[in-house]
Amino acid sequence: MNTFKVSIQKTSNDNIIKFEVNQFITKHQSFEFNNIDEAKPSPLAKQLFYLPFIKKVYISGNFIAVERYNIVEWEDVQDEVAEQIEAYLNDGGLVIDDASSSPKKIPVTVYAESTPNPSVMKFVVNKKIATSLYEFTSIDEAKLSPLATALFHFPFVKSVFIEENYISITKYDMAEWQDITLELREFIKSFIEDGKNIVLPEATEEFKQSTEQLDHQFDALDDTSKEIINILEEYVKPAVASDGGNIQFIGYDAENKNVSVMLQGACSGCPSSTFTLKNGIENMLQQMLPGKVNTVEAING
Known part of the structure; x- marks a missing residue:
């Protein structure tokens, strides 16, 4: 059984906080509840409304956004709410009761x-x-x-x-x-x-993509590898993502100063993009990490 994990995400509105779940909890649908009576289709939302400071609950995809009344500050209660949601989900609690709800089918573009x-x-x-x-x-x-x-x-x-x-x-x-x-x-x-x-x-979990697994893998790396990953994340990944691809750090050979990366999606198997990306990443890493990188090896996923 896959374990639910809940993380706290701030929003631009101080009264609203997002509790992000590590997997989807609705079938690509969105639900908004303004009070406990409206929350009948959602046992989870109904339970949250028993907390006196809950004003509104919005459930969509892999998160629950909650708006508070001003009687408390989120800093004082957010950890407790996150723990409550996590425990509820891991105990098999129902998020949306399909039998009692008749949500409108939201068109997808x-x-x-x-x-x-x-x-x-x-x-x-x-x-x-x-x-x-x-x-x-x-x-x-x-x-x-x-x-x-x-x-x-x-x-x-x-x-x-x-x-x-x-x-x-x-x-x-x-x-x-x-x-x-x-x-x-x-x-x-x-x-x-x-x-x-x-x-x-x-x-x-199976593909080792959970936040905890990725953090553990990152923490186990040497300092140069961490620097390379941070550069790839900030400067390279957004560009390749816009083209429908991804670049993944594979390893760093300190002795030969060689960096190995894997090209995925649209970047994989395209000779021109492989050549362009390899040289672009190589030049960038050589400039940003002088003396630490000689070559970049790009492997197709």
């Missing part, structure tokens, strides 16, 4: 976006669909992703890369994008609107 890699198309969704990133290169690897598994039933799908709000699909040469893009876009749209799981909850 999906649009296709070309990438620098002619074999890859990026399908962008107007809502969060995953809490981490995943790459699947075969139907066997995709067991923990119902969406990726379904996509592999299309004979022209070669690999699937899933990020927080988009899916990058690599096709075989047998098909042209103009013939299959609309079909894929409509399929993804319907899949999400039907409330199906994009990725199963246990995938985060």
Whole structure:
């Protein structure tokens, strides 16, 4: 059984705080409750309203946003609320009672976006669909992703890369994008609107993508590796993400001053982008970490 973990996220409104869960708790639907009577469809929200300082509860995707009355400060109660939500979820508590609720089906917008890699198309969704990133290169690897598994039933799908709000699909040469893009876009749209799981909850732990696992891996690295990761996160990842891809740090050889990275999604398997990225990252790391980096090896995921 996958354990629920809740983290506290501040918002721009001092009265509202977000309790983010490490997995999705609704089927891509959103619910807003202004009082305990309105909260009948949500046993979780109903329980929160027993706290006298709770004014409003909003549940969506993988978080619960809560607005407070001014009788308390969040700093004094937020840890206790987070613990209460976490305990409730881990005890098998119901978030939304499907039998008593009749939520409106919120339309999902999906649009296709070309990438620098002619074999890859990026399908962008107007809502969060995953809490981490995943790459699947075969139907066997995709067991923990119902969406990726379904996509592999299309004979022209070669690999699937899933990020927080988009899916990058690599096709075989047998098909042209103009013939299959609309079909894929409509399929993804319907899949999400039907409330199906994009990725199963246990995938985060299985692929070592939980916050705790990533933090542990980072803490175990040497100082130069940490510096390299921070540079990649700040300067490289946002750019490659906009193109439907990702770059992942693999390792640093201090003796040879060689950095290994893995290219995923649209960045993978594209000779021009591999060459451009490799040289761009190499030059950046050489300038920002003088004397520490000689070469960068880019591996396709």
